[in-house]
Amino acid sequence: MLETKDILETIQMIDDENLDVRTITMGISLFDCIDSDPDKAAQKVYDKICRYAENLVKTGEDISRDYGIPIINKRVSVTPIALVAGACPSASPIRFAKALDRAAHTVGVNFIGGYSSLVHKGFGPGDYALIESIPEALAETELVCSSVNIGSTKAGINMDAVAKMGRVVRQTAELTADRNCIGAAKLVVFCNAPEDNPFMAGAFHGPGEPDSVINVGVSGPGVVRAAIKKMQPGASITEIAELIKRTAFKITRTGQLVAQEASRRLSVPFGIVDLSLAPTPAVGDSVAYILEAMGLEQCGAHGTTAALALLNDAVKKGGVMASSQVGGLSGAFIPVSEDAGMIAAARSGALTLNKLEAMTAVCSVGLDMIVLPGDTTADIISAIIADEAAIGMVNSKTTAVRVIPAIGKQVGDELDFGGLLGSGPVMPVNTYSPAEFIARGGRIPAPLQSLKN
Amino acid sequence: MKKAVITVTGKDMVGILARVAGICAQDGANVLEVSQTVLQDVFAMIMLVDITNSTVPFAQFADDLAVIENELAMKVHVMHEDIFNSMHRI
Known part of the structure; x- marks a missing residue:
């Protein structure tokens, strides 16, 4: 049996104390989009995100309506793009950033995370190119978020990557200086990055995750x-x-x-x-x-x-x-x-x-x-x-x-x-x-x- | 059975219960329980309704009730009962 006091407490939390669900984030694996032809790969990335996340925003809005609880953000996180772009190392990874941005606009999410690279122990085939491209990628897209993991408790800290990321953060701010340096607000440098984080700008869909998954971030400091x-x-x-x-x-x-x-x-x-x-x-x-x-x-x-x-x-x-x-x-x-x-x-x-x-x-x-x-x-x-x-x-x-x-x-x-x-x-x-x-x-x-x- | 909780809070006046119950009847929601209190002019009503046989989608029902917000200058919430169950029951 529901009690009046409990009902009123919930209503007060939502109305006066800013209780909300901060984000529903759909994680999508892009491993099956890997292709040695970069344009084909980017198209597959776009298509898969649009297919999987087609109903994400609508579903979030429906749930919000049914339960009367605000759900502020609906977002998508994907496999770190460096792992996808590694199959076509000579091509610019910017095309993937643009594919992510287009897909995010198509499905209506307000951010997409995973323009990312995991280099805590060293650089793989796609990592150098991806990291170098971050400033341009964040300047030329609107909804893409980027993250780079440069250290972990098990691997130590990759100081080459640390040196690189200082320059990348600065360049990212410089390239978006006319927009309050917004690029740098979409770039996170991690140590011990979690693979299932639903929050931006650091969300990506880790390599150990299933094909697709729903992660939810709650909130409620108020x-x-x-x-x-x-x-x-x-x-x-x-x-x-x-x-x-x-x-x-x-x-x-x-x-x-x-x-x-x-x-x-x-x-x-x-x-x-x-x-x-x-x-x-x-x-x-x-x-x-x-x-x-x-x-x-x-x-x-x-x-x-x-x-x-x-x-x-x-x-x-x-x-x-x-x-x-x-x-x-x-x-x-x-x-x-x-x-x-x-x-x-x-x-x-x-x-x-x-x-x-x-x-x-x-x-x-x-x-x-x-x-x-x-x-x-x-x-x-x-x-x-x-x-x-x-x-x-x-x-x-x-x-x-x-x-x-x-x-x-x-x-x-x-x-x-x-x-x-x-x-x-x-x-x-x-x-x-x-x-x-x-x-x-x-x-x-x-x-x-x-x-x- | 699918149940929803309607809460109405604001300044007490004549006809609030009738207005809410009217909308429930119009949309096919069966009123199961009503509890209301008035504390120093602040009216708080909680109504448990069965929406299993509702004649309109839930979103439409919520929109119909939301009309009262402006009409009577009250705060109206309609929420699936599961939110309260999951929050306050283990």
Whole structure:
């Protein structure tokens, strides 16, 4: 029997606390599209995506209607294109980016991920060409997202790839400088990239995944914050952790329901629910505000890392119980430009790049949507990537870097991407040169997994 | 049996229940249960309806009910009952 209080609680979560399902992402394998003729391969890619994802957007809208829960994004992730393009190494992989973009427009999704390359141990046949083509691919397409995995706990860090990615991130921003450097917001550099992540810009369909799969990303920072706000003043941290677990459970149950329903209606196997607290620039839908609700004057204050560690862990504990299959990035995201509280903290100076780096050791991803000064060199970006990858590698967790060098702008200026990507102030960067370290190349060996101190 | 939950919240006035029930009757949704409270002028009604033999698609039913939102300046939600079951029941 349904209880009035439960019904009203759900309605309040949706109406006032921004509860939503952030994304239904269909993963599609492109291995059967590989062809030594690049144009034929690109056509097969386009055709397969259009065939498989034909009803994705409509189904998402129908489910949203039936259950009264907003489903914000419908997206597609595909096999890393470097694995497909490797069969025709002399041809430019840009044709694949264009095929992905056309397919995304045809099926009506708002992003397509998988213009990607996995080079944590070294470069395969298609990898060099794909990585070199990223700046142009992101400048010439609208909906394509790109990611490169440059390190893992088992393989170590590919420092040649790190050096390359610093230059690629910068070039990507330069080529889209007339559009707020938007290209760089669609490019993620990973360590320990998950193969089933439904969230952009880092989604791709890993080589170990089935032909096609439905992954769902939940959200709900506003719901968690509202729950903490309603607690008795002075409630202990233990009580907060319990409350977050209970709230995360409820949030995840909606994701599980939507995932099962989407899987059934589309006749595509259900993959995972990603238990992420993904903020939006909407006031109230902020991870920073949750940390502040716990008792910090502003996000970035000492104590922020501890509060975030507690939040990240409690979200996972509550969410795992609520879903049959959990995966992806699962945890709390801290994308600066997409989170009203983080934007405010970055503006006021409470939140610095150094603090963000520490926070990434305990959050679910990494340095995300951070706007850097326009004159930040490729070496410095590479070194930021190396530091972040090292945190992920040593701690056996996913870390990522998605930074946007704001070409022509300085500390004090802001970049405004609009929509879910939000806006962010240019954050100061340590400008001492890491150039010699980055230029060495080679690999950081995989770390010891015992003697943990 | 396919069941949906209709919730209506807003300022109390004459005829809310009648208006909602009228739409249910028109679209072939059988009213199973109604509970309503008025707290300091805020009206909250929850109605459980059987939509197995509904004469219109669910989206149409939702659109018909949404008309009340503007007409009576109330908040109206209609949702499949599974969302509440999965969220609040293990």
